[in-house]
Amino acid sequence: MDTLLQQLINGITLGAVYALVALGYTMVYGIIGLINFAHGEVVMIGTMVAFTVIVSLAGSGMPLLIVLGIGLVVSVIVCMVLGWALERVAYRPLRHAPRLTPLITAIGMSIVLQNVAMIIWGRNYITFPPMIEKIIYDIGGASFTNVQVAIVSLAAVMMVGLIYLVHRTKIGMAMRATAQNPHVASLMGVDINRVIAMAFVIGSALGAVAGCMVGSYYEIAHYQMGFMLGLKAFTAAVLGGIGNLAGAMAGGILLGVIEALGAGYIGDLTGDFLGSHYQDIFAFIVLIVVLMFRPSGLFGERTGDRA
Amino acid sequence: MLEVNGLRVSYGGIQAVRGITFHVNEGEMVALIGANGAGKSSTLRALSRLLDPAGGSVRYRGSEILALPPHRLVEQGIALVPEGRGVFPRMTCIENLRMGAYSRNDKSAVESDLEHVLGHFPRLKERAQQLAGTLSGGEQQMLAIGRALMSRPKLMLLDEPSMGLAPIMVQKIFEVIRAVAADGMTILLVEQNAKLALEVSQRGYVMESGEITVTDESNKLLADPKVRAAYLGE
Numbered sequence: 001m002d003t004l005l006q007q008l009i010n011g012i013t014l015g016a017v018y019a020l021v022a023l024g025y026t027m028v029y030g031i032i033g034l035i036n037f038a039h040g041e042v043v044m045i046g047t048m049v050a051f052t053v054i055v056s057l058a059g060s061g062m063p064l065l066i067v068l069g070i071g072l073v074v075s076v077i078v079c080m081v082l083g084w085a086l087e088r089v090a091y092r093p094l095r096h097a098p099r100l101t102p103l104i105t106a107i108g109m110s111i112v113l114q115n116v117a118m119i120i121w122g123r124n125y126i127t128f129p130p131m132i133e134k135i136i137y138d139i140g141g142a143s144f145t146n147v148q149v150a151i152v153s154l155a156a157v158m159m160v161g162l163i164y165l166v167h168r169t170k171i172g173m174a175m176r177a178t179a180q181n182p183h184v185a186s187l188m189g190v191d192i193n194r195v196i197a198m199a200f201v202i203g204s205a206l207g208a209v210a211g212c213m214v215g216s217y218y219e220i221a222h223y224q225m226g227f228m229l230g231l232k233a234f235t236a237a238v239l240g241g242i243g244n245l246a247g248a249m250a251g252g253i254l255l256g257v258i259e260a261l262g263a264g265y266i267g268d269l270t271g272d273f274l275g276s277h278y279q280d281i282f283a284f285i286v287l288i289v290v291l292m293f294r295p296s297g298l299f300g301e302r303t304g305d306r307a
Numbered sequence: 308m309l310e311v312n313g314l315r316v317s318y319g320g321i322q323a324v325r326g327i328t329f330h331v332n333e334g335e336m337v338a339l340i341g342a343n344g345a346g347k348s349s350t351l352r353a354l355s356r357l358l359d360p361a362g363g364s365v366r367y368r369g370s371e372i373l374a375l376p377p378h379r380l381v382e383q384g385i386a387l388v389p390e391g392r393g394v395f396p397r398m399t400c401i402e403n404l405r406m407g408a409y410s411r412n413d414k415s416a417v418e419s420d421l422e423h424v425l426g427h428f429p430r431l432k433e434r435a436q437q438l439a440g441t442l443s444g445g446e447q448q449m450l451a452i453g454r455a456l457m458s459r460p461k462l463m464l465l466d467e468p469s470m471g472l473a474p475i476m477v478q479k480i481f482e483v484i485r486a487v488a489a490d491g492m493t494i495l496l497v498e499q500n501a502k503l504a505l506e507v508s509q510r511g512y513v514m515e516s517g518e519i520t521v522t523d524e525s526n527k528l529l530a531d532p533k534v535r536a537a538y539l540g541e
Binding site: 170173174176177180181183184185186187188189190191192 | 355357376377378379380381382386387389393394395396397398402405406407409410454458
């Protein structure tokens, strides 16, 4: 019972992070049909930038919350610029190229960003200084920290904000129209290039926030961390139905919970043959099962209207 | 209002439109008719900048518009009702209509135009909150016309409005087009159904293998034995 509740709490925390990253994949896919494999690296850069800013401001005597806030904001801004530049430099020239070309470019950009990060931040694990004083709460034999509460609530705020943006604002309406019929949207006066750039910028901003969450949760960072995180978030987007915003959110949370429960019970299930460090396999089992039995994902039934 | 000069469109090595010249005067409805594959839709697609023409000039109210990107046309007062309707399937009727007014910033006038368009199309009013993808073909065509009206255009380009519709629906759509024209809208109508198109328009151009072969007042074209033989099935 304790394990179940504990792993549910951990899973939701992890899932909130996956959901934010998955939104970046799904927004871009929904509008231009590209799987931006460099998105995980954008998240990693977000973590690294936040780390650098927070560490260099730590000794300045500013209140802790302000320092963390500045770290988050700088990281979001850097990632927004990075997302915009990726689209402008790497993907826009290939807009009319065969589908495989931008996909390979995305993998290439991911390698480039990893190596840039390695040059800047080195090849070793970076440890975040323990700045936040952890408060541990107990409920029914399980526990959670104030960091987890902050992660889940910030993610919820971001997701509500995104839903509001997409469904209640003019730019959101333009994004939906472009996803459904880019030619006609342009005839309505929508500047398609601007909408596509916005999808990258917004997705990268969400990714930066997720990157800061990962940093504060695990308290370590590494230049290759974006690869696995990106792959899992991509799995979450596919699980929910890629191109579907609600699907990315639900898929993220669900994947987080599956992974946490899997990690919690894998020892019992295999007679301690496999330990919880095998938790990564669950994401890929989910990916394979979804692709085999429901490739359109949980929320995806919309295959016909993307002609 | 619209002067097209020597417009050429090619797909790969094939010329679909071979240097055509025509014009539309303010306040009139002009029909561009011809068989399937004559180059009518290519002409409209080039005018609405969905594809790049190989040559020629298109002057709208005295200035060249071929250099403009598609999203700048609507602010000039040009609205296209695309072939196959092109409604946004996962948006409601109301949202589709609002997309038509995307480039406008006069909020209160947009709201009153919305009421006006819904008054014009009672069917759309009944289905205001329904997703456009669930409407019938005729309703989608009405929605596409209503959406074009929402931009308060000065020139409306209609691409095959009768395509794929039941005869009774075609009649209804043409009543709508007639009503829009009666309000003073300038219309360029591209249509395979030559008889209907010539009945509602003032002038007509007949296109054949990428060229304009005949042009005259619509009622004279309707009486022309050659046109009757080739396009009116007589």
